[in-house]
Amino acid sequence: MLIVANWKAYIEDLKKGKELVTAAKRLVRAQKCDIVLAPPAPFLGALAAGNTSKIVFATQDVSATLGGAATGENTAAMCASAGAQYAIIGHSERRAAGDSNEIVAAKLSHAIARNLSPILCIGEAQRDSEGRYLAGVREQIVSALTPLTQKERGHVSIAYEPLWAIGKSADNAIRPHDLAEMVLYIRKVLSELLSGKDARAARVIYGGAVEPSNIRDLARESGVDGFLVGHASADEHSFTELIRQVS
Numbered sequence: 001m002l003i004v005a006n007w008k009a010y011i012e013d014l015k016k017g018k019e020l021v022t023a024a025k026r027l028v029r030a031q032k033c034d035i036v037l038a039p040p041a042p043f044l045g046a047l048a049a050g051n052t053s054k055i056v057f058a059t060q061d062v063s064a065t066l067g068g069a070a071t072g073e074n075t076a077a078m079c080a081s082a083g084a085q086y087a088i089i090g091h092s093e094r095r096a097a098g099d100s101n102e103i104v105a106a107k108l109s110h111a112i113a114r115n116l117s118p119i120l121c122i123g124e125a126q127r128d129s130e131g132r133y134l135a136g137v138r139e140q141i142v143s144a145l146t147p148l149t150q151k152e153r154g155h156v157s158i159a160y161e162p163l164w165a166i167g168k169s170a171d172n173a174i175r176p177h178d179l180a181e182m183v184l185y186i187r188k189v190l191s192e193l194l195s196g197k198d199a200r201a202a203r204v205i206y207g208g209a210v211e212p213s214n215i216r217d218l219a220r221e222s223g224v225d226g227f228l229v230g231h232a233s234a235d236e237h238s239f240t241e242l243i244r245q246v247s
């Protein structure tokens, strides 16, 4: 099971980040999960330096630009150089700040070019009884993967994150049965874009209101390969509980 801890901007103090990394290193030794930590960009280098544990690091985003005269950007090359192995791309909070499907596709290519494994975030803002939201989810996947080669597509993990669940408490998360349906749907879309082997191997994870109280049921009954966790990953106690629940 893959657990990606998206600290967002919850952690604003490097010392707090170091404490969480120490806790995660302890956990990864004792438990069976793969843990990916996504700290805020300014902390990435300091936290990833000298890391020899099984923990790996992600950047929460990469720039759409490739370097040069671009003040304030965090390019894929910088993030890789600072120690990231994964890149979260297309998070709804970045999409809300202006990332279109085209920008997400460009970022995905930049990440792959720098050997970062992309975690492509997709998900609908709301559901409708006719299932129109499924077309939007499909479009997010198709627009992001189509520009890539077959081989590159095989490196992308999908994080299904319905916007209506993000940042809420466990009661508002998706139900395991509904998640199982979404995982199947996403796998069907992937099977149209990837070779059969890559489509079967592709990781589909879930994010949105994942907490210690619901992670086990979501893991057991839905067929997901892991979770992208926001608020519950930025606190040592709840992160420890999360990992215990799925190990």
Ligand code: PGA
Pocket (backbone or CB within 6 Å): 006, 161, 165, 166, 167, 168, 207, 208, 209, 210, 228, 229, 230, 231, 232
């Ligand atoms: P949440 O966020 O766990 O706080 O709902 C998940 C995410 O946005 O990645």
